[in-house]
Amino acid sequence: MLTLYDFKSSGNGYKVRLLLHQLRLPFIYVETNILKGETQTPQFLEMNPNGKVPLLSLGDGRFLAESNAILLHLAEGTRFLPSDSWQKSKLYEWLFFEQYSHEPNIATPRFWKNYLKVGEYDEEELKRRQLAGRKALAVMEKHLQEQKFFGPQYGIADIALYAYTHKAEEGGQILDDFPAIKDWIDRVKSQPGHVTIEDI
Ligand SMILES: N[C@@H](CCC(=O)N[C@@H](CS)C(=O)NCC(=O)O)C(=O)O
Secondary structure: EEEEOOOOOHHHHHHHHHHHOOOOOEEEEEEEHHHHOOOOOOOHHOOOHOOOOOEEEEEEEEOOHHHHHHHHHHHOOOOOOOOOHHHHHHHHHHHHHHHHHHHHHHHHHHHHHHHOOOOOOOHHHHHHHHHHHHHHHHHHHHHHHHHHOOOOOOOOHHHHHHHHHHHHHHHOOOHHOOOHHHHHHHHHHHOOOOOOOOOO
């Protein structure tokens, strides 16, 4: 049986939850409170030395961390990951974009604004990241003006990008400025087996 160590409001964790539901794979959910240091205990660090969720236990002693690596592992051989090598490489492009240009600038401001008090984060750094986040959203908007999804059909690049994009306003972004992204969010929500970030 698969076990997912996760924190409910984590978009990185939500990516994995969403795919598990859409693949109809049963899993045990273990809430791991990052605000209470539960990812930094010796027991947790034994499973993931990087001390972060999401973490997937395969149930046979193997553990896999990094949300997009988990998505790739679970999606192999399914309709969520193309088999054509070029299409697959283009999808990897979006997964790496998500981790380098998108997540640090969309997810981190959201975390600061939701969980930290003014003064606990650097206002200048927040503004810098919000600007970079807007640039990442503009890249997505341009793609979505021509394409319905971030692959030949709905798949794990959409899941990876959706997780924090649909909550981007919590980090100070204005999604009304990106109409193609708003339409895509509706398309993602209407996929079979969709669950929200509040669901487990
Ligand atoms: N690149 C990682 C990022 C994981 C990450 O930042 N996880 C956060 C929650 S969203 C966490 O566990 N933070 C706890 C900590 O750093 O102690 C991924 O995509 O899974």
